[in-house]
Amino acid sequence: MASRLRRDDDNDLIENSEINVTPFIDVMLVLLIIFMIAAPLSTVDIPVELPVAVADAPQRADDPVFITIADDLSLSVGETETDFDRLYIDVGIATRQKRDTRIYIRADKSVPYGEFIRVMNILRADGFLKVGLVGLDEAVIEQAEGGSPPAVDH
Incomplete structure (x- = not known):
């Protein structure tokens, strides 16, 4: 706030207590200019063309061991039905x-x-790391949508 003295009709000086916003506007305009200049400099915009990584499927053992979890939470090791209590036994047999299988x-x-x-914790506790x-490959999904039967990965 600024206070000024002004003359009254009686030639007496009275105090003026109006707010002077000019310095505030000046400071805000300077800050606006600083931020307008600094904001584009603070962002990193490096154009990079990333390569597409398409990896070949890894070599799999001739007789792999599959654990299947069905939608009703039933378990099977290969073709053998099992449950959570017998899982480590059936995996050990298969x-x-x-342990390096x-x-x-x-x-x-x-x-x-x-x-x-x-299931992962049971395997880890038994030493199978x-x-x-197993998931579907995009090519298999596209073939299924195209009408031809999808290739099942066993």
Whole structure:
């Protein structure tokens, strides 16, 4: 606030208590100009053309071990029906107790994430650390939409 003295009709000086906003506007305009100049400099805009990575499918064992989790949460190791309590036994039989055997997990897309992790934890606790996840390839999905039967990956 600024106070000025002005003359009254009686030649007496009285105090003027109006707010002077001119310095405030000046400061705001200077800040606006600074931000208009600094904002484009603060963003990083480096044009990069990223390559497309298309990896070949890894080599798989001749007789892979699959664990299947159906939409009703039933489990099977290969073609053998099992449950969560017997899973580590049936996996041990299917792998002949070779802990370095890669195990593939197939799960229905409606299976809750917690049940999927439960299977992973059972495998990890039993020493099976090489676990692969099975999903559909985009080419298979496109073939299915085109009318030809999809190739099943076993």
